[in-house]
Amino acid sequence: MNYKLTIKIVKDAAEFNKTCAEKIKEQIAKNPQSVLGLATGGTPVGVYKELVSMHKAGAVDFGGIKTFNLDEYYPIEKGNSQSYYTYMGENLFDHVNINKANTNIPSGEAKDPQAECDAYEEKITKAGGIDYQILGIGSNGHIGFNEPDDFFPDRTHFVDLNQKTIEDNARYFDSIDDVPKKAITMGIKTIMGAKKILLMATGAGKAGIIKEALFGNITPKVPASILQLHSDVTVVLDEAAAAEIKSSISNV
Numbered sequence: 477m478n479y480k481l482t483i484k485i486v487k488d489a490a491e492f493n494k495t496c497a498e499k500i501k502e503q504i505a506k507n508p509q510s511v512l513g514l515a516t517g518g519t520p521v522g523v524y525k526e527l528v529s530m531h532k533a534g535a536v537d538f539g540g541i542k543t544f545n546l547d548e549y550y551p552i553e554k555g556n557s558q559s560y561y562t563y564m565g566e567n568l569f570d571h572v573n574i575n576k577a578n579t580n581i582p583s584g585e586a587k588d589p590q591a592e593c594d595a596y597e598e599k600i601t602k603a604g605g606i607d608y609q610i611l612g613i614g615s616n617g618h619i620g621f622n623e624p625d626d627f628f629p630d631r632t633h634f635v636d637l638n639q640k641t642i643e644d645n646a647r648y649f650d651s652i653d654d655v656p657k658k659a660i661t662m663g664i665k666t667i668m669g670a671k672k673i674l675l676m677a678t679g680a681g682k683a684g685i686i687k688e689a690l691f692g693n694i695t696p697k698v699p700a701s702i703l704q705l706h707s708d709v710t711v712v713l714d715e716a717a718a719a720e721i722k723s724s725i726s727n728v
């Protein structure tokens with residue numbers, strides 16, 4: 477099998493944020509009506525900051541952009557400081573000229589989460605699918621909240637968070653007991669349907685899982701490994717996250 481992933485290793489956080497933001501900027505310049513799939517977590521915070529600076533300098537116009545976030549905790553109120561709804565406002569939407577009506581995040585307040593999943597998937601389909609999907613990766617290999625399992629979940633679904641994910645994300649909450657135990661997430665098929673994907677990872681804590689995801693077996697035990705089958709994925713890593721793949725890369 478020809479190796480399809482494009483891997484770029486950068487030296488530090490500043491170069492990481494700039495490189496990723498430039499790629500998103502290029503997508504928006506190429507298609508000002510792009511449908512973007514957006515990620516949360518610590519990794520994209522600096523990337524969004526860079527995009528906000530680019531926008532303030534007049535270099536990026538979000539006026540025609542539509543967005544779909546990957547996931548949201550469940551249950552969680554939009555106003556909770558840890559909701560992805562709050563995160564997106566604070567980190568991006570409140571600082572750029574995006575039409576809020578064109579931004580979509582699964583609702584952690586939905587009474588019927590399954591109906592919310594179905595409606596979300598339908599909205600993505602109606603928008604023509606995702607043009608450009610931004611992804612982080614969990615230390616257990618999850619993308620969105622597609623947790624390691626015996627199968628690849630396909631469409632937007634309601635999921636029990638893995639213990640590792642709850643532990644990882646506890647750093648954002650007052651205590652681990654406050655981390656919601658469930659989430660709504662786009663599925664693997666939803667994500668793989670994106671025309672282009674940008675996978676981002678930083679820090680030594682991601683080095684092992686990056687090796688497994690990019691060069692290991694394609695398995696639902698490492699959900700991000702499915703990206704090896706997509707035809708247009710760019711992976712941007714800092715040196716620490718790339719530490720275990722240097723030798724594999726020279727063989728690609």
Ligand code: GLP
Pocket residue numbers: 515516517518519520546547611612613614615619620621641645
């Ligand atoms: C979170 C999100 C993912 C994110 C991942 C990594 O729980 N659901 O979309 O990519 O975990 O987060 P971080 O960037 O903070 O390491």
